[in-house]
Amino acid sequence: MSLSAKGLSTDEIFQVELTVNGERREGAVEARKTLADFLREDLALTGTHLGCEHGVCGACTVLVDGEPARSCLMLAVQARGSAVLTIEGLAQKGELSSLQQSMWDNHSFQCGFCTPGFLMQITALLEQSPNPTEGEVREALSGNICRCTGYQSIVKGVMAAIASSNPKDVS
C-alpha cells in the first residue's frame, strides 16, 4: 500500500546529496522514491535498468560505496552522502573498461537489458576477489537474471577479463 493510502504525507521532501560516478549531485525527493528512480528520473541516468522492482533480477544493481546494491530496493534518501557508481561511470574518458571490452569481445550479451546489473555486479566481484574460479563467478552472478544468453557467454567474458588482467604467473 502506498504512503498516501495509509494517510501519510507523501509530499514531505528530503534533500539528497551524493556522489554519482565521481560527480557531486543533489536532488529533492519524496521519502518513498527509490534510488533507481532517482538515478533514472531525477539524474537522467537511464543506464540502470529495472527488471522486477522486487529485488530478484539484479538489473538495477549499482555500487554504493563500493558494494553492490539493488537500487530498486534502496531509497534515494538512504544513499545520502554515499558514492554511487552506475553503468555510466564504468567507461573512463570514452574508453571501455577492460571488463566492458572483454564482454564486447566475447559476445556476452544479446538484448542488453540485464547488462548494467551484470557489469556492476562483476565489477564489485573483481574488486573484492580479482582471481575467482569459474564456479565462483557463476555463484557470484546467480543473483542476476539474464533471459537471453544462457549465461555461458557472460561467464566467458568475465573469465577472459580476469585472464587479461592477470598475467600467467599467478600463484
Add this chain to the structure above:
Amino acid sequence: MSDSKSGVFPVAGRFTGSPVRRSEDPRLLTGRGMYVDDIRLPGMLHAAFVRSPMAHAVVLRVDTKAARSAPGVRAVFDGQEMAQLAKAGGGPLGDMGGEGVESPIFTVLATDRVRMMGDPVALVVADSRYLAEDACELIQVEYQELPAVTSAEQALDPRSTPIFANLGSNVLQGPTTERFGDVEAVFASADRVVTASLTQHRHQNVPMEGRGIVASFDPATGELRVNASTQGVHGVREALAAQLDIPLEKVHVRAGDIGGSFGLKFGVSREEVAVAAASLKLGLPVRWIEDRNENLTVSGQAREESFEVEAAITKDGDILGLKVKMVIDAGAYPGVAPMLVGTIRQMIPGPYRMEALSFTATVAITNKASYVAYRGPWASETWVRERLIDLISAELGRDPMQIRLRNVAVRGEPPLRMVTGPSLAGITAQESLQRAAALIDLDSFRERQELARQEGRYLGVGFGTFIEPAPGPRDPDETPSEEEMEQLRMRLELDGTVTVFTSQMPHGQSHQTTLAQVAADHFGIPFSQVKVVVGDTDMVPMGFGTGGSRSATMAGGATLHAARALRAKVLEVAAQLIDTGPETLNIIGGMVAAEKASTRSITLVEVAAAAAAGDRLPPGIDRELEVNFAFDGGAGGWSGGTHCAVVEVDVETGLVRVERYLVVEDCGEMINPAIVEGQVRGGVAQGIGAVLLERSAYGEDGQFLSGSLMDYLLPTATDVPQIEIEHLETVRLDADVNFRGVGEGGMIVAPPTLGNAIADALAPFGVRITEQHLPPARLLELIGTMDA
C-alpha cells in the same frame, strides 16, 4: 575468419561467417541504450491500471470519483469511457485466429466482465507513476464473482459459465480432425499400438524488459507518435490506427532497443491501445511501463496443451502412424492459440518417416492470461513426439537412439516428405543423431550409468531431435504472397557509406551487426561503413518484424541481393566516370577499382556525388543509388539438430543436475557464429527452465500464484550448464542464400531432451514421465518417496 574468395565478388566471405563483434554493444555496454522506459518527452504523463483481483466476475460499478481529484491526477478512464475512445479488438495478435474461428469480442478496458486476474478495469494518468498508482488505490470496483474456468477440462464441460457471451460456450474451436495417409490401414497392420497421455504446462516469455509504450498525440497536426517495445513497428502502427480510428498516415511508430521478447511483443496489447487513446484524448505524451507483476500476470502465457496419442508400431520399432488428440488452453483472450493448431499438426511427424496421421484439435477458453507466442510456439509437437519415441523404445526394450535412427528420414531415400506435406529436402537429422551419439559415446555412458546405479547414483542420458521451418523448403509451385516476401531498402550515401533499411526489429538478435556483415561483403565496403536502420515506420519498409526464425534467411537474403543490385548500379555510374565497362570494375574496401592497373580508381564518395549532380553522366543512366528489394526466401530449407543431455537425479532431494548438454545443429550457413551460438544457448536455457523451474501457476479459483520472480523461477548462472555446440555442414539448397533461422530450436527441443534424460535416470524406479514440468517435489512424487 573465412578466407576471401577471388572472382567477381572478391570480398565475399570476409565478414559473413566470422564472429564479428556486435555494433550494438558499445552503446549497450555503457548504459547508452535507448529502451522505451528511457524515453523522456516534455510534459510526459504516466499511466497505471486498476486491475481485476478476480479471475471471473461481472463488473457492477466502477467508482473513480476520489481518484479524479487525487494529487497529480490528470485523467481517469473507466471501461465505458475508454470504449468511446478505442474500438474493441481481437487479442494480442489482432485477428490472427484460425479458419472458422469466431473471434471473441472484448473492449480495451473491461466494461461488463473481467475474464482473468489482472484484467484492466480503469486507467489513471498522472504526473508520476507514483501518483498514478496512489490514485489507482482510490478507485473502487464492485464485482459479482462468477465461477472461474481454470482448466481446459472445465472449459469443455458444457455446463461451464461461458466466458464470452457471443461464443456461447468455452470451446473456441474444434474438435476438428484432419487425416493424412490411410490411418485405419496403418493401425490395422501394426504389431502393437503404444498409447500415452502427454502434457505440457503453462509457462511464459518473461523478457527482462516488460511491455511499454510512450504515446504522444499532437492535436495541432493530428499526428500520433509512438515509441513501443515491439517485435515489429508496422504491426503496432496498423493496429493503433484501426483501434483508435485515425488515418494510418497520421501514426508514426518507432522502437529503440528492446529488452527481449521471445514472441510476446507482437501487435499491440490492450494496455498499449488504452495509453495511446489517453494521449489522443489529452493531447499530451503518456507513458506506461509494465511492471513485473503485470508482466507475469497479464502480458500473456504459453504452452498449455494436453495430448492423447496412439502410435502404430511394428515389433521391430518402425513407427507407422499416429493418432493424436490435442486440447489447447488458450486462456482468456485467445490470440495465437487457434493459429497454432495447423502448425502443430503439420510439424508433429518431424524428421521421421511415418505413413499416416490423424490429428484432432480443440481450443478451449479459460480464465487465465491469454495464450501468446513463445519461442517455438508450436513446440509441443516436438515434446510429444520425442517423449513418445522414448516411451515406445521402453516398451520394446530398445535403445531410443536405435529407434530414432531406424525411423528418421534420410536424404536420397524417397519419399523425402512429411506425411503432412512439406518436403524434407536438405534435412540432416540422421547426421545430427549419429554425431550426437558419437560425441556422447553412448556405450561407455551406459557402462558408467550401470556402475553409478550400483552406488545408488542415478544418471540418465536423453536425446531429442527436431526440425524447424526456418523458413522451410519452398515449394517451387507456390509463389509467396507479398506479405511473405521480405522487403529491404539499401542506398549509397553521399559520404560513401551504405545504409540498410529493414523491417526486422531486433530485440537481442543483433541484426544491426549481421545484416551489416552481409551487406559489407556483397557490396564491397568495410563492415564499419554500413549502417542498419530499424524500428521507424517512417523509414523502414513494410514487414511483419522479427519472429518465427525468419530473419537470417529472409532479411539476410534480402540484404545479400540488395547489396549486389546496389553494387551493380554503382558500377554502372562509376564506369561512366572512368570511361570503362562496368564488368571490369569492382568495389573493394570502399573504392571502385578496375582490374587493369592502368585505369584509375575512384572513391564511393565521388561516385555518390557524381550521381547526385548528374552533370558528368550521360542521360538515361540510373542515378538513384538506392535499391528496394523483395526477397522470396529462395529455396529455403530446414534448420534442425539433435540435442543430448546427461543428468544426475538426486533421488533424496529430487534435484536434477545437468552434467553435460550437447547440441549438434544445422542452421545453414552462419552469418555470425557467436550470435548463432548465443541464440542456441539462450533457447536451451529457457527449455531447461521450463522443465526444472518455470510454471505459470493458478489456484482453483483462478488466482494467479506466480506473480513475482520469487514465485516464477527463472534459471540463473548456477542452473544452466555449459552448452557444447557442434555445427553440421549444411546441404545448400539455394544458389546464393543458405542462411537459416536459429532463434527457436533450442527452446523447442530442450524440454524433451531433458525429460528423456530424467526418465532414463529414473528408469530403475519404473517412473513414466508424461508431463513436462519436473521440479524436485514432482520428481520425488514420481519416484514414490513423497506422497502426491
